[in-house]
Amino acid sequence: MSIAAYFASLNPANLIKGIPGSVAQGIVWGLMALGVYITFRLLDIADLTVDGSFTTGGAVTVTLILMGCPAWAALLVAIVAGLLAGLVTGLLHTKLGIPAILAGILTQFALYSVNLHIMGGWKGAANKSVNPDQYALLISLRHVPKAIIVGAVAAAVIIAVLYWYFGTEQGSAIRATGSNPAMSRAQGININSMKVLGLAISNALVALSGGLMAQYQGFSDINMGRGSIVIGLAAVIIGETLCDAFFRKGSSFSTRLIFLVIGGIVYYVVVGVVLWLRLPSNDLKLFTAAVVAVFLAVPYLQKQAKSSFRQAGKAALKEEGTTHA
Amino acid sequence: MLDINHVSKTFNPGTINEKKALVNLNLHLKEGDFVTVIGGNGAGKSTMLNAVAGVWPVDSGSIVIDGEDVTGLAEYQRARLIGRVFQDPMMGTAPNMQIEENLALAYRRGKKRGLGWGVTKAERTLYREKLKTLGLGLEDRMTSKVGLLSGGQRQALTLLMAALQKPKLLLLDEHTAALDPATAAKVLELSDTIVQENGLTAMMITHNMKDAIAHGNRIIMMNEGRIILDIEGEEKKKLTKADLLQKFAEVAGVQEETDSVLLS
Numbered sequence: 048m049s050i051a052a053y054f055a056s057l058n059p060a061n062l063i064k065g066i067p068g069s070v071a072q073g074i075v076w077g078l079m080a081l082g083v084y085i086t087f088r089l090l091d092i093a094d095l096t097v098d099g100s101f102t103t104g105g106a107v108t109v110t111l112i113l114m115g116c117p118a119w120a121a122l123l124v125a126i127v128a129g130l131l132a133g134l135v136t137g138l139l140h141t142k143l144g145i146p147a148i149l150a151g152i153l154t155q156f157a158l159y160s161v162n163l164h165i166m167g168g169w170k171g172a173a174n175k176s177v178n179p180d181q182y183a184l185l186i187s188l189r190h191v192p193k194a195i196i197v198g199a200v201a202a203a204v205i206i207a208v209l210y211w212y213f214g215t216e217q218g219s220a221i222r223a224t225g226s227n228p229a230m231s232r233a234q235g236i237n238i239n240s241m242k243v244l245g246l247a248i249s250n251a252l253v254a255l256s257g258g259l260m261a262q263y264q265g266f267s268d269i270n271m272g273r274g275s276i277v278i279g280l281a282a283v284i285i286g287e288t289l290c291d292a293f294f295r296k297g298s299s300f301s302t303r304l305i306f307l308v309i310g311g312i313v314y315y316v317v318v319g320v321v322l323w324l325r326l327p328s329n330d331l332k333l334f335t336a337a338v339v340a341v342f343l344a345v346p347y348l349q350k351q352a353k354s355s356f357r358q359a360g361k362a363a364l365k366e367e368g369t370t371h372a
Numbered sequence: 373m374l375d376i377n378h379v380s381k382t383f384n385p386g387t388i389n390e391k392k393a394l395v396n397l398n399l400h401l402k403e404g405d406f407v408t409v410i411g412g413n414g415a416g417k418s419t420m421l422n423a424v425a426g427v428w429p430v431d432s433g434s435i436v437i438d439g440e441d442v443t444g445l446a447e448y449q450r451a452r453l454i455g456r457v458f459q460d461p462m463m464g465t466a467p468n469m470q471i472e473e474n475l476a477l478a479y480r481r482g483k484k485r486g487l488g489w490g491v492t493k494a495e496r497t498l499y500r501e502k503l504k505t506l507g508l509g510l511e512d513r514m515t516s517k518v519g520l521l522s523g524g525q526r527q528a529l530t531l532l533m534a535a536l537q538k539p540k541l542l543l544l545d546e547h548t549a550a551l552d553p554a555t556a557a558k559v560l561e562l563s564d565t566i567v568q569e570n571g572l573t574a575m576m577i578t579h580n581m582k583d584a585i586a587h588g589n590r591i592i593m594m595n596e597g598r599i600i601l602d603i604e605g606e607e608k609k610k611l612t613k614a615d616l617l618q619k620f621a622e623v624a625g626v627q628e629e630t631d632s633v634l635l636s
Contacts, residue, residue: 212487216480219469219490223477226466233425233464234533235451235481 062323067191069319070312073282074198075186075259077311078205079275080282082252084307087283089213090225090245092140095151097279099158100132100250101272104257106165109177109267118185122258129254130247132158137243147242162269176266184262194263201259205252206304212248213300221245253279274332277339278314284342286310373573374401374541379423379433381597393419395597397433401541401575405604406567408584409577410616411594417577420594421543424575426450438540452482455534455572457527457547457563464530467519471510471529474518475499478533502532506562524555528562535566542567542574549579560587581613595623 079101086094104125111121132154139150163171179187186194212218223231224241231238253275261267290298290306298306322328352358381394393416401407409417423430424437426447434443437453458464465474476491476499496514503511506528510521518526527547534542544563548556564587567574578584584591591608593601593616600623603611 214490215487216476216485216490217487219473219477220485222469222473223466226468227463229458229463230466231477232447233451233454233456234477235448235483236477236485237448 057323057325062320065319065323066316067195068188069315071186071188071191071194071198071263072260073312073315074195074202074308075256075263075311076278076282076315077286077308078198078202078259079253079256080279080286080307080311081202081205081209081304082249082256083276083279084283084304085209085245085249085252087280088225089222090242090249092147092225092242092246093151093276094133094136094246094249095148095276096132096136096154096158096246096250097151097253097276098272098274099155099162100129100253101257101260101275102162102267102269103128103132103158103165103272104254105261105267105271106162106175106269107254108258109175109261110165112177112182112184112262113175118183118262122185122255125254125258126251129250129252129257132254133247133250134243136250137246140246141239141242159269166267166269173270174266174268177262179265184265186259186263187265188263198259202308205255206301206308209304210301217244274335277332277335280343281314281335281339282311283307284310284339285313288342289313373403373405373438374399374424374575375434375436376400376420376424377434377436379435380431381419381423381428382431393597394423394430397423397598399592399599401573403573404571405590406572406574406588407576407590407592408588409575409592409594410579410581410584412620415594416597417594418545419597421545421575421577424541425454425456425543452537453540455481455537455539455542457530457534457542457544459546459549461523461526461530461550464533465518465526467517469518470515471503471518471521472496472499472514474529475502475533475536478536481537481539483537502536506532524551524559527551527555527559531559531562531566535570535572538570538572540573542572544574544576546577546579548583563587581616585611585613585616593619593623 079097083094083097086092107125107128108118108121111124112118116124135157136147136150136154139145139153140147143150145153160171163173166172166175177184179189186197188194213222220231220236221241221244223234223236224238224245228238231241257267257272260271264271286307286309287303289309290303293306294302318331321331321334376397376399379394379397380392383389383391383393391414397416397420399420409420411417422428424435426442426445426449430443434441436442437450440453442450442453456464466477469477472491472495476495479495499514500511503514508525508528510525510529518529521529527550531547547563548559551559560583563574563576566572574588576588585608589608590602590604591611592599592603601619
């Protein structure tokens with residue numbers, strides 16, 4: 048197929064039609080990004096529990112809705128389940144001395160079995176679908192505009208709560224723990240408790256996001272959370288980069304949180320474009336990982352460009368050249 | 373105010389790196405004592421301060437602050453009694469947080485941290501007043517991130533934070549060692565002011581014998597995990613650097629003797 052034929056085969060109308068769906072998904076992932084932000088930026092912990100707790104949120108929500116539980120109540124239980132997952136990671140890390148990243152991997156690994164049981168009892172099940180025609184769901188891809196509105200309201204409420212909480216004495220103590228643990232201890236902060244608390248809150252948000260995603264797509268699946276840490280990080284990084292670009296003089300905490308959700312939306316719109324271009328969707332994860340790696344590397348490389356041994360060596364050579372000439 | 377009773381601490385016991393850092397250490401401070409601590413590298417000065425602060429548990433002995441036995445309390449639990457300034461200016465403040473947020477963290481040292489606002493309006497007025505006394509212009513930058521401040525500014529802020537919630541004991545661990553001489557002198561002067569104005573009981577480690585003589589009402593010299601010299605009051609005022617160096621040499625001499633006894 049010639050390039051001209053390829054471009055001729057792309058239908059711009061399809062791209063525009065797909066955008067609202069991308070926005071809806073992006074908002075839901077944006078909630079997940081808020082959770083990732085709490086651990087990754089505020090606590091300075093890369094928490095891999097989320098790959099499991101996202102699925103847990105979805106599994107709990109769908110299972111409870113199928114049992115006749117109202118969707119909002121199912122989400123509340125999902126939040127508690129996520130909280131517990133974060134608690135387990137936190138206790139593995141602080142009480143048993145397991146490095147945070149390994150503690151997260153262990154919990155995530157264990158959650159695979161737990162999630163199978165949540166969806167299928169003792170026998171276990173790898174997925175479970177919920178028909179939006181038979182059950183009252185909060186959001187569904189059948190009604191994208193409604194999904195966007197519900198998602199936006201949920202995001203607004205959560206951002207408001209997070210803004211308040213991290214401005215309180217307790218929230219400040221969590222931020223201090225991430226910023227300088229030695230100083231925090233010297234100021235009488237129990238940093239282990241703060242880490243557990245932060246991990247629990249983060250995973251509660253991730254599970255909520257998973258619960259909303261399962262409703263949106265109409266099913267929960269054992270693999271729905273696979274790689275979600277990378278997508279969450281992508282949303283965080285895109286959001287922060289955009290935020291810094293818009294507000295060069297620095298931005299308030301609430302603005303930053305809003306931009307994290309926008310980061311999720313931008314990510315999914317970009318994914319929509321990639322799929323619309325009919326680029327091989329198998330390579331989507333490779334592409335996402337590469338983008339996240341580049342953005343994570345940028346601050347380091349910028350620093351290197353300003354001061355590194357190579358730079359110093361070059362400068363020294365140049366200087367020698369001029370003095371000897 | 374502080375009682376260190378028969379405290380011992382050995383690092384890496386039973387290994388080739390075994391280090392007896394504190395050996396049956398005893399020290400008693402009265403309320404309002406300002407003690408300067410000198411001694412060579414590895415003498416146990418920082419180890420003593422860390423033992424008091426609860427960075428790790430001691431092997432034996434007890435530590436009592438203002439009548440309360442804190443030997444079994446973790447670092448964060450003792451923090452309500454102790455204000456600290458570290459050698460590294462980066463260690464005493466949270467760089468990603470604002471100046472006023474850092475002060476607010478210190479203001480709640482030893483208090484329960486609940487769901488009230490992290491910084492209240494009334495506090496801001498207080499912090500502004502306190503920051504003004506530093507004379508660094510920080511009162512106009514209260515919402516700046518602390519990471520933007522210089523080492524000297526951060527150390528001055530840490531001092532302010534250490535005394536904001538009046539501690540039973542102030543521990544200064546070579547807190548001017550990483551600063552340039554002019555800044556060091558300023559921070560030292562500030563330390564004196566804060567100790568005197570609040571009537572604090574304090575311990576200050578320094579490698580500068582002149583500073584050790586000039587500040588405080590009592591001086592102790594440490595060597596090999598023990599206190600080998602303890603001078604206070606009028607006698608301390610008359611001390612000279614030469615006296616201290618001579619005393620130091622005497623101790624080193626004693627060591628040589630024991631060495632020769634061992635080798636003979």
